[in-house]
Amino acid sequence: MDADLITVRDLRVSFASDAGIARVLDGVQCGIRAGEIRGLVGESGCGKTTLARAILGILPRNAARIDSGTVMFGGRNLLDLPEDRLAAEVRGREIAYIPQDPSTAFNPVFTIGTQIADLMRWKSPLARAANPPSGRARREADLARVIELLRLVQLPNPEALLRKYPHEVSGGQRQRLMIAMALLPEPKLVIADEPTTALDVTVQAQILKLLKQLARERNVAVLFTTHDLGAAYEICDRITVMYAGQEVEEAPVSEFFDRPSHPYTRKLLDSLPSAETGLRGIPGEIPRLIDPPAGCRFNPRCERASDLCRTDRPPPEPVSPGHMVRCHHRLTEFSA
Amino acid sequence: MNAPILEVRNLRKYFPVRNLWKRRIGWLKALDDVSFDVQPGEILGIVGESGCGKSTLGKTLMGIHTATQGQVVFQGRDIAKLRPHQSRDLRQHLQYCYQDPGASLDPRWTIRASLHEPLIVHTALKEPEREQRVREILAAVGLPATHLDLYPHEISGGQQRRVGLARILTLKPSVVILDEPTSGLDVSVQAVILKLFLSLQQQFGLTYLFVSHDLSVVRMICDRVAVMYLGRVVEIGETAKVFHSPRHPYTQSLLAAIPKIGGPRVTDTFSLEGEPPSPTSLPSGCRFRTRCPKAQAICAERDPALRADWPGQAAACHFAE
Numbered sequence: 001m002d003a004d005l006i007t008v009r010d011l012r013v014s015f016a017s018d019a020g021i022a023r024v025l026d027g028v029q030c031g032i033r034a035g036e037i038r039g040l041v042g043e044s045g046c047g048k049t050t051l052a053r054a055i056l057g058i059l060p061r062n063a064a065r066i067d068s069g070t071v072m073f074g075g076r077n078l079l080d081l082p083e084d085r086l087a088a089e090v091r092g093r094e095i096a097y098i099p100q101d102p103s104t105a106f107n108p109v110f111t112i113g114t115q116i117a118d119l120m121r122w123k124s125p126l127a128r129a130a131n132p133p134s135g136r137a138r139r140e141a142d143l144a145r146v147i148e149l150l151r152l153v154q155l156p157n158p159e160a161l162l163r164k165y166p167h168e169v170s171g172g173q174r175q176r177l178m179i180a181m182a183l184l185p186e187p188k189l190v191i192a193d194e195p196t197t198a199l200d201v202t203v204q205a206q207i208l209k210l211l212k213q214l215a216r217e218r219n220v221a222v223l224f225t226t227h228d229l230g231a232a233y234e235i236c237d238r239i240t241v242m243y244a245g246q247e248v249e250e251a252p253v254s255e256f257f258d259r260p261s262h263p264y265t266r267k268l269l270d271s272l273p274s275a276e277t278g279l280r281g282i283p284g285e286i287p288r289l290i291d292p293p294a295g296c297r298f299n300p301r302c303e304r305a306s307d308l309c310r311t312d313r314p315p316p317e318p319v320s321p322g323h324m325v326r327c328h329h330r331l332t333e334f335s336a
Numbered sequence: 337m338n339a340p341i342l343e344v345r346n347l348r349k350y351f352p353v354r355n356l357w358k359r360r361i362g363w364l365k366a367l368d369d370v371s372f373d374v375q376p377g378e379i380l381g382i383v384g385e386s387g388c389g390k391s392t393l394g395k396t397l398m399g400i401h402t403a404t405q406g407q408v409v410f411q412g413r414d415i416a417k418l419r420p421h422q423s424r425d426l427r428q429h430l431q432y433c434y435q436d437p438g439a440s441l442d443p444r445w446t447i448r449a450s451l452h453e454p455l456i457v458h459t460a461l462k463e464p465e466r467e468q469r470v471r472e473i474l475a476a477v478g479l480p481a482t483h484l485d486l487y488p489h490e491i492s493g494g495q496q497r498r499v500g501l502a503r504i505l506t507l508k509p510s511v512v513i514l515d516e517p518t519s520g521l522d523v524s525v526q527a528v529i530l531k532l533f534l535s536l537q538q539q540f541g542l543t544y545l546f547v548s549h550d551l552s553v554v555r556m557i558c559d560r561v562a563v564m565y566l567g568r569v570v571e572i573g574e575t576a577k578v579f580h581s582p583r584h585p586y587t588q589s590l591l592a593a594i595p596k597i598g599g600p601r602v603t604d605t606f607s608l609e610g611e612p613p614s615p616t617s618l619p620s621g622c623r624f625r626t627r628c629p630k631a632q633a634i635c636a637e638r639d640p641a642l643r644a645d646w647p648g649q650a651a652a653c654h655f656a657e
Contacts, residue, residue: 043522171386172611200385200549205593205606212603227522230595234603257597271523272597273530273556281527285492 004031004072005188005221006055006095011069013047013054022289024050026245026297028069029316032189032221037212039236039253040225043268045286047245048225052191054079055223056097057086073189092123096182100194102174106166113162116146116181123185149180153210172203179211189221196231208234229272233257238322241265244287244297246313251323261325261332264298296327304329340373341543342397342511347371347406347416349389349396353616364616366392368567370406371642374511379537379544381558381575383551383590387615389567390547394513397545398432399423410511428458431509435516437500441488447474447499448484454506473502476539477532494525498532505540513545518553530557551594555579563587566615566623569642573649583651586624622654630655 013025025047032038040048053059055071057078071078078090091097099105107115120142126132133141150158153176166174175195182190192211196204212235215222226232232239233253240250241262249262260266267282284301287293295312299305306329314326349367352360366389374380382390395401396416397408403416415426434440441450451470455461461469471481477498488496504512517533518526534557537544548554554561555575562572563584571584582588589608596602610627613619619626625635634654644650 043524170611201551202385202589202593202606202608203611205595205602205608209603209606228595229523230597233597234595234601268524269597271527273523273527273552275555279527279531279534279556281531282524283528285494 003033005034007031007070007072008051008055009070009072011051011054011071012067013050013059014065014067015063016065017063017290020290023292024064024245024289025054026292027313028242028245028247030240030247030250032223034188035215035219035221036237037215037222037224037235039232039239040223040242041227041229041232041239041268042242043227043286045244045289046242048242049193050245051242052097052193052223052225056091056095056191057081057083058091058097092119092187093128093185094187095189095191096185096187098175098178098182098190098192098195101198102171102178103166103198105178106174108166111163111165112169112177116162116184117142119181120146120184125184125186146180146184149184150177152183152214153177153180155180171199172207175199175203175207176210179207179214183214183218183220186218187220189223190215191223191225193225194227195224197226197228204231211235229269241268244292245289246297246326248296248298248327249325251319251325255320255323259319259323261319261323261330262298262327263302263304263329263331266331338375341376341410342374342545343407343409344370344372344374344397345407345409347393347396347408348404349392349401350404362616365567365618366615367396367403368618370564370567370569372562372569372572374543374545376510376543377537377541378559379546379557381554381561382545382547382564383549383554383561384564385549385590385612387566387612388564389615390549390564391515392567393564394432394515394545394547397513398430399426400432425458428507429510431504431507431512433501433504433512433514433517435519436497437504438488438493438496438498440500441496441503443488445487446484447486447488447491450488450499451484451503451506454503458507469506470502473505474499476505476536477502494529497529501532501536505536508540509542511543511545513547515547516549517546518548518550526553533557551579551590563590566612566618568623568652570624570653571649571651572642573646573651577646577649581649583646583649583656584624584653585628585630585656587651589627622652624653 008028008030011025011028015022015024028051042048066079124142126138126141147158155161155173155176196207199207208231224236236253238252239256241248243264249265260269270277270280271282282301287297293300294310296309296314299309308328314328316324316326319325347367347370350363350365353362353364355361384390396403399418406416407414408416410430452466455466474481479495479498518529546558558575561575561578562569565586571587582591593602593606608627613626621637622635622640625631640652640654642650642652
């Protein structure tokens with residue numbers, strides 16, 4: 001088995017609000033291997049975006065607090081790293097980010113070229129070279145790199161595109177630009193936070209195809225958060241399911257869809273509209289994170305829940321190699 | 337076939353495109369010659385990608401936009417050209433449901449006040465009768481009568497949505513236009529809301545126009561489906577037929593783009609290139625030809641009309657088989 005590129009251990013994050021303290025991440029464990037595409041799925045409020053942001057160190061500072069845990073990356077704990085070193089060495093360099101909504105990620109009053117040039121001033125891989133070229137030579141080398149990457153993400157006529165303003169290009173093209181910008185500093189990990197949610201289905205198919213192909217070619221690991229199980233099926237190698245701030249199951253993609261072991265995963269798959277199962281939702285609502293249920297947070301909505309589930313959070317148990325589930329009464333092949 | 341409850345004939349809605357000096361420099365053809373019928377009691381899905389005109393269609397039918405040309409015949413009268421004040425009594429029978437109906441509740445009104453309002457505006461019912469109607473509807477959307485005294489912020493988002501729906505139904509409309517009713521919902525909640533739509537349809541004998549970009553949802557609940565591309569209906573037919581054997585190349589691509597869990601990966605098989613052209617500068621002839629794998633010379637010259645060549649299915653393509 002490959003060593004993990006990044007390891008999240010026992011991460012607890014809480015948000016202060018007027019109503020109380022919401023425990024948004026509650027002891028999350030997660031490891032991502034080099035070069036793998038990892039899906040992080042769950043419904044709104046399950047903590048997938050918070051996890052992605054905690055890794056990048058971009059949680060809102062006035063509200064979020066990291067209560068415990070470590071995020072090990074390249075031998076360092078990112079949570080201990082001072083902000084200036086995180087910004088200079090990790091964020092946007094080794095770990096890049098693709099946001100959900102590419103239209104708000106650009107500044108509307110500058111051309112796309114200006115904004116990418118600005119990015120390259122700080123994050124260009126040439127800046128890390130042994131004897132970096134300076135001034136004009138560096139800018140020209142960077143520009144050539146940018147144009148090459150824009151071609152790689154299949155944007156037509158990159159030179160003209162750089163002179164355009166963000167509103168002049170379509171949503172799909174903006175998301176291609178975001179992918180190109182994420183890959184410019186040659187990162188080891190790209191965190192893609194719901195990158196296709198705002199896109200139409202035909203454009204989504206194109207973007208997923210591109211993301212998968214580039215990640216494979218460049219051996220970049222991707223943490224792909226989504227609420228769309230279909231999109232996760234398309235590109236992921238492994239999938240982690242989160243529910244109300246806890247990870248509940250982690251499995252290779254084929255195992256995940258064929259043999260879900262956690263009752264929540266099963267119900268989530270069953271809620272997808274399909275001709276065989278009809279319309280099946282999950283009764284009840286996602287718990288309030290200010291006063292979450294003790295033990296397994298899914299217990300109020302789970303028909304298999306016992307007293308044990310109401311007091312103790314289940315430990316991770318292996319189902320098969322690479323397949324982990326946290327459930328006291330996990331589903332087996334025969335109990336479906 | 338029964339008489340249609342709603343007939344749309346050659347409906348056009350053009351928005352002027354103006355330059356800095358407010359001079360008109362072109363038209364954005366949001367709806368360009370759209371025709372279809374809606375049968376009483378059916379759920380007609382309207383699908384397409386953003387910018388295809390599906391929301392404009394819903395709003396033009398409602399009279400929120402005035403049609404540039406064409407007819408909308410509802411209950412025997414043409415409603416496309418009505419002025420806003422003339423269409424007031426129409427609202428009782430034709431209702432529009434925004435993406436999140438809960439968001440249209442006044443935060444300073446109790447649920448009771450919000451639910452009474454449409455009845456005060458449109459009917460001459462006395463207070464006790466209104467109260468009785470409101471309670472009936474509230475029970476139908478699955479909320480307890482105790483909620484009547486609460487304010488919107490005191491109930492959950494899902495419950496607000498139900499109240500919004502109840503508000504639309506208090507007038508007992510016959511046709512409801514649902515505009516993207518499930519977008520932004522998690523799958524587990526989506527299934528619950530869809531079930532609610534279906535049970536309300538049974539209970540009140542409603543006809544739905546279900547505008548959505550989510551094809552898997554449309555497949556589940558619609559009887560017929562109309563596929564739109566750049567302001568035009570390119571294919572219309574019974575849901576099972578359209579999904580099983582789509583005739584128009586655009587419908588085929590659209591269906592091929594939906595991830596199918598357990599099936600071949602779309603990321604390995606999908607081949608449609610590019611994005612829709614801008615609706616302000618449509619290509620000549622067939623508007624899909626710039627992306628169409630089957631396009632030939634004739635497609636640039638002649639705009640294909642909707643051909644009803646298959647039982648229960650029609651498509652606008654020169655080469656559809």
